[in-house]
Amino acid sequence: MRVLWLFDKLSPQMKLLAGQLNHVHGIELDVISRWDGDPPLDSSVFNQTDLECRSKLDFAARKAVRQQLENGNYDIAHAYTSRNLATLAAACRGLSRRLQVVGYRGTVTPLKRLDPANWITYWHPRVDRIICVCDATRRALERSGIAPEKLATVWSGCDPTAFEELGRSALAEFDIPSDAVVVGAVANMRPVKGLDLLLEAALELSDLTQVYWLLIGEVLDSRIDRLASDSRIRDRVRLPGKRQNGGKYTRLFDIYASPSRQEGLSMSIIEAMTMAACPVVSDIGGCPELIRDRQDGLVVPTENPHALATAIRTLVEDQPWRAELARSAQRRAGETFTVAAWAARLAVFYHELAGSAGPD
Secondary structure, X not given: OEEEEEOOOOOHHHHHHHHHHHOOOOOEEEEEEOOOOOOOOOOOOOEEEEOOOOOOOOHHHHHHXXXXXXXXXXXXXXXXXXXXXXXXXXXXXXXXXXXXXXXXXXXXXOOXXXXXXXXXXXXXXXXXXXXXXXXXXXXHHHHOOOOHHHEEEOOOOEOHHHOOOOOHXXXXXXXXXXXXXXXXXXXXXXXXXXXXXXXXXXHHOOOOOOEEEEEEOXXXXXXXXXXXXXXXXXXXXXXXXOOOOHXXXXXXXXXEEEOOOOOOOOHHHHHHHHOOOEEEEEOOOOHHHHOOEOOOEEEEOOOOHHHHHHHHHHHHHOHHHHHHHHHHHHHHHHHHOEHHHHHHHHHHHHHHHHOOOOOO
């Protein structure tokens, strides 16, 4: 079975996924993506095309994709961005050979009928299936009027070997004592991430002087700086900014907090699970699909800093239970949310879609 990916620029996780898929029996993968230099994958294994789709109406990209489709004899073409999906759907018009066109949706917001971009992507009649990053995404698309039979959930995953080992001594980089209880997150701190709620919880927990709050990422919400400067917690809040390969720092967290207001399937939560940080997450989007409440961590109502504070206090004061939840989260990540498991799920989807036998 021949599969074509259309992607903007392959992330490290997608490169690993491509490698895993190409080793699954019966799948031959070609990739169209933006290179910005050398090919993103091993050119001895993958056929790759350097192409940037600049917009949903990029006619030059359409022509290039059409030529690839005519020459490639593909069974499935899978576009991972809306721009590439619009390009792919248009390029398939009048194609003599029928192939399955697959889109991807990573957010949990319903589609807007007045947005013309949705009619040349997700609602385009040439799009056969849409892969959803979580069940919450699938439900949002169903509410948008997409037929349930066109939707499939395929959970993603991360590579536990991709992160360097960090000991507690690495906390010195952030001026945090090695015996502190570290609570925090890795994220671009936009309002949707809800990290203002975490700092509101920190204010409620200001009596827990052994707790330090480490928020790694670019601050894009003015409330973060304001709350972090409160005299009750400012000596124990760290905002170091963006860090290269930020996921490795989840190894330093005792408690990983994700109080998001909106979330698909959070890679940062998966990374934290993999690194054996105890998760506390809000009950929205794909978060409850990752974290089973009181089994792999704690799930709290969104927009409720008091509930978040109560959960964190419980975990700070009950270290054995915190460790038990963290171990369960790590096991779950290792069994369900690895790149290998992700590739296996995607391979099953491709084989079922193509109507062929599954992988060996």
